[in-house]
Amino acid sequence: MDGAVSKSFWAPPTFAERGASVPFTTPIIVGSRVRGHYDELELVVPNPSGAKGNYILGWKSLPEVFSLTVHDRVLHRALDEAGASTPEAVRAATMRTAATGLAGPAAAKQAKALLKEQEDFKLLIQFSLLSETVTQLSGGQLQITLAHVQSETGRQQAKLILARVAHKVNIEGNELYARIEAWSDLLGPIGTPKLTRAPRLRRMRQRIEEFANSIGGWSEVDKSEHAPLGGLASLVARETSALAAETFAVADAYLEKIDKTVSAWDKTQTEIADAIERISWMLDGWDLLVAMWEDAVVKAPHEQQAVVQELARILPIIPEEEVTGARRDKIRDIGVQRRKLVKPMEDWVTGTIDADLRTRLEKYKAKAA
Amino acid sequence: MTDVTKALGDLSQRLSQIPESTLIEIVWALEGKRAGNHTDQTALGLLGQFRPRLQLVRPGRRMSAKRLFAMPFEDMLTNAPKTQSKIIGKISRNVIDPAWDLMVDKLGRTEVEQIETAIRAMPKGNNSWLELGARLWPQCAKEMRDIVTRAEKNVAYRADITPKLGGPEMYLDFQDITDVMEIAVEIQTMREGLPPKPIVALADEDIETIGKTVMAVDARMRQRAPVVVYALVARLDQPTEILSIFVRVAEKGMAGSTGELASITTEVMVTDMEQRFEEVRRSIASGANDGKVTVREDLAKEIEHHLKGIAQGREQLKGQSGAAASRRLERVKIKLKDVVNSNIIENASKDVSAVLADIGRLAAKAAGEGDIGEMQLVEDRLVALQLAAKYAGDLGLDKELKDEIKRVESQIDGHTGRLFGDIRSRGLTVDNRQDAEAELYSSVRMLELVVGADKAEKTLVEGLNLIDENTREQ
Numbered sequence: 001m002d003g004a005v006s007k008s009f010w011a012p013p014t015f016a017e018r019g020a021s022v023p024f025t026t027p028i029i030v031g032s033r034v035r036g037h038y039d040e041l042e043l044v045v046p047n048p049s050g051a052k053g054n055y056i057l058g059w060k061s062l063p064e065v066f067s068l069t070v071h072d073r074v075l076h077r078a079l080d081e082a083g084a085s086t087p088e089a090v091r092a093a094t095m096r097t098a099a100t101g102l103a104g105p106a107a108a109k110q111a112k113a114l115l116k117e118q119e120d121f122k123l124l125i126q127f128s129l130l131s132e133t134v135t136q137l138s139g140g141q142l143q144i145t146l147a148h149v150q151s152e153t154g155r156q157q158a159k160l161i162l163a164r165v166a167h168k169v170n171i172e173g174n175e176l177y178a179r180i181e182a183w184s185d186l187l188g189p190i191g192t193p194k195l196t197r198a199p200r201l202r203r204m205r206q207r208i209e210e211f212a213n214s215i216g217g218w219s220e221v222d223k224s225e226h227a228p229l230g231g232l233a234s235l236v237a238r239e240t241s242a243l244a245a246e247t248f249a250v251a252d253a254y255l256e257k258i259d260k261t262v263s264a265w266d267k268t269q270t271e272i273a274d275a276i277e278r279i280s281w282m283l284d285g286w287d288l289l290v291a292m293w294e295d296a297v298v299k300a301p302h303e304q305q306a307v308v309q310e311l312a313r314i315l316p317i318i319p320e321e322e323v324t325g326a327r328r329d330k331i332r333d334i335g336v337q338r339r340k341l342v343k344p345m346e347d348w349v350t351g352t353i354d355a356d357l358r359t360r361l362e363k364y365k366a367k368a369a
Numbered sequence: 370m371t372d373v374t375k376a377l378g379d380l381s382q383r384l385s386q387i388p389e390s391t392l393i394e395i396v397w398a399l400e401g402k403r404a405g406n407h408t409d410q411t412a413l414g415l416l417g418q419f420r421p422r423l424q425l426v427r428p429g430r431r432m433s434a435k436r437l438f439a440m441p442f443e444d445m446l447t448n449a450p451k452t453q454s455k456i457i458g459k460i461s462r463n464v465i466d467p468a469w470d471l472m473v474d475k476l477g478r479t480e481v482e483q484i485e486t487a488i489r490a491m492p493k494g495n496n497s498w499l500e501l502g503a504r505l506w507p508q509c510a511k512e513m514r515d516i517v518t519r520a521e522k523n524v525a526y527r528a529d530i531t532p533k534l535g536g537p538e539m540y541l542d543f544q545d546i547t548d549v550m551e552i553a554v555e556i557q558t559m560r561e562g563l564p565p566k567p568i569v570a571l572a573d574e575d576i577e578t579i580g581k582t583v584m585a586v587d588a589r590m591r592q593r594a595p596v597v598v599y600a601l602v603a604r605l606d607q608p609t610e611i612l613s614i615f616v617r618v619a620e621k622g623m624a625g626s627t628g629e630l631a632s633i634t635t636e637v638m639v640t641d642m643e644q645r646f647e648e649v650r651r652s653i654a655s656g657a658n659d660g661k662v663t664v665r666e667d668l669a670k671e672i673e674h675h676l677k678g679i680a681q682g683r684e685q686l687k688g689q690s691g692a693a694a695s696r697r698l699e700r701v702k703i704k705l706k707d708v709v710n711s712n713i714i715e716n717a718s719k720d721v722s723a724v725l726a727d728i729g730r731l732a733a734k735a736a737g738e739g740d741i742g743e744m745q746l747v748e749d750r751l752v753a754l755q756l757a758a759k760y761a762g763d764l765g766l767d768k769e770l771k772d773e774i775k776r777v778e779s780q781i782d783g784h785t786g787r788l789f790g791d792i793r794s795r796g797l798t799v800d801n802r803q804d805a806e807a808e809l810y811s812s813v814r815m816l817e818l819v820v821g822a823d824k825a826e827k828t829l830v831e832g833l834n835l836i837d838e839n840t841r842e843q
Contacts, residue, residue, distance in 0.1 A: 074829075355752060
């Protein structure tokens with residue numbers, strides 16, 4: 001590393017300072033994050049030794065400091081062009097890059113499937129929300145069907161139905177429709193609790209919960225020195241899932257009283273957007289860890305132990321300032337424990353791109369959510 | 370697809386939703402169903418589906434008297450065919466059933482039933498079977514030794530017993546089991562004290578466990594000391610570690626008879642390396658990859674692992690006494706060289722050439738459209754080539770590998786050259802721009818896998834600029 005690198009000795013206190021996780025396929029920068037710093041982007045690289053602090057370098061210097069895979073060079077440019085420093089913006093660039101096939105056909109297939117799913121969910125969420133609105137405002141007298149969101153004619157009919165109930169909230173039919181549409185767009189990553197299939201962030205929380213159970217169970221049966229790290233990963237996952245569940249409840253609560261939500265839309269839309277953005281920050285970076293563990297579950301014990309070490313180093317512990325009270329103390333304590341337990345990752349920090357490690361990262365990408 | 374496999378369907382997908390306690394109950398019930406019926410397809414299929422979580426939750430699989438019988442030698446089991454010549458330190462899985470059937474006859478159904486009852490009475494989550502084993506194993510040892518002694522003296526009896534066990538090689542394995550049974554309590558004590566198979570590293574307390582076993586076997590039945598070596602080598606990730614383990618045991622003053630076992634230890638270690646190679650060879654020959662798309666990649670990694678073991682073994686065998694064994698390890702290495710050459714290096718360029726010839730169809734698959742299996746196999750080829758580069762020099766395949774890589778590189782260069790020429794001369798429309806991009810990305814990806822990112826990126830940038838410059842608005 002050259003002079004572009006400086007070292008920060010404090011743990012990032014907020015999500016924005018921690019940065020958004022970037023699913024690179026170059027092993028040496030696995031678990032790295034991008035964050036905005038004034039008008040520039042920066043890369044935050046977890047300390048390979050597992051010790052406190054991160055390496056921070058200017059975004060533009062990244063290809064000069066590390067020997068990157070072609071996928072990562074393209075992704076680096078895409079993020080730079082988009083000025084992407086939030087999980088959602090990073091995700092959009094990541095999907096586009098993976099869809100080229102530069103991280104292998106499996107990762108491309110998964111990226112395309114996820115992009116399609118995102119489109120499919122748009123309609124489902126819109127339908128769910130319209131249907132709930134009409135049911136609540138008409139006291140169950142009127143109904144919306146899926147056909148009402150599938151064509152222009154259907155949408156016109158839906159607007160007419162909405163117009164019949166809009167007076168209950170003192171809004172014009174068209175305006176009510178526009179608010180519902182905007183709300184549906186916001187709900188894209190989380191959907192509504194009533195959907196039979198959950199969109200990605202709700203699903204991600206579920207996977208983190210399963211991860212917590214699975215790795216927690218492992219840490220109880222594993223007899224090696226790595227077992228406590230499994231327990232720690234489980235604890236962080238459980239905390240993250242619990243915190244996310246609370247925020248999901250906040251976002252979902254607006255669906256209970258649609259009349260109030262749409263009436264005070266100027267205020268509520270910001271609150272809903274904030275809650276969803278917070279969820280996406282909370283769950284950011286877990287994709288890789290869950291995929292790493294799901295892959296390790298069927299491996300031999302010594303391989304599982306190695307994976308636990310790897311994932312503990314990049315464990316997305318919630319930044320302290322994002323929580324309060326006892327939870328903040330608990331998180332601080334988790335950070336201290338991790339530093340004591342994590343060992344340096346010698347395999348991951350060689351200057352050249354190791355084919356085996358790169359292939360593994362691409363496999364995890366093919367399991368992305 | 371059988372009805373059973375069909376019915377199992379996507380069960381594995383839903384497994385993660387079953388609570389752990391329920392999963393353990395289900396496994397318990399299935400194992401019960403399977404007991405006494407080795408080929409119950411439904412139970413076997415379901416247990417197969419459960420395997421990923423089984424390894425994680427690790428419920429105590431249902432014990433049976435037969436499983437208890439085989440427990441002390443289970444690390445030594447091999448899948449080699451019945452006709453394979455006797456392998457030192459290994460026991461064929463095929464001999465378990467006939468050997469156990471003989472034991473049931475000799476011990477009597479009542480005793481076996483009583484042991485089964487005692488097993489059922491053990492609390493769930495029980496981690497040690499030593500107590501019950503100490504009841505079963507010595508009885509088996511006595512009965513088996515009687516059989517072996519009689520068979521050695523009486524040709525007619527041996528002729529009678531051998532086919533029952535599955536053939537002459539299985540009879541030799543039966544003799545090995547007899548040896549294990551005679552010190553089964555000591556071996557099982559060692560197994561329970563050591564990390565699970567495959568052992569990658571041993572802590573000081575593990576060395577002590579091994580030392581204690583050596584001393585205990587020496588004290589009770591010194592002539593069975595080789596069994597300790599067999600049991601230990603079979604449990605190691607790298608069999609060649611055994612020599613340094615015995616040095617550590619000796620440093621603790623617990624070497625016992627292991628000092629006299631140098632030649633047998635070397636023999637077992639080398640045989641184990643050869644057998645691991647045979648397993649590789651068998652799996653390649655069977656061609657059964659269960660739809661796996663990382664066959665060559667896995668092979669390349671496995672060979673790297675074996676080579677590390679061989680290097681380690683040869684290092685430890687330096688000196689006159691180890692010369693013969695060292696030569697055998699060298700022969701394994703020569704066989705590995707052939708495997709690498711014929712399965713990883715040769716024909717890689719031919720396969721890439723076939724892909725390039727059909728890139729119009731395959732580029733979309735490389736970008737994740739439709740069935741991507743064909744492209745994954747090409748990737749597997751190229752990743753294996755890259756992995757083999759780590760040790761091609763050690764195998765004396767440096768030139769072969771470099772030449773093959775050069776051929777692949779010039780094929781891809783030739784292809785992108787033609788693509789760029791086409792773009793320049795004919796131009797692109799908005800409609801066919803996407804196809805040109807897909808073709809470019811898939812070529813770049815292949816190029817990166819064989820020669821690295823720097824050259825691949827250069828090709829990508831050149832290609833994308835050309836595409837931009839030569840795309841016409843319609």
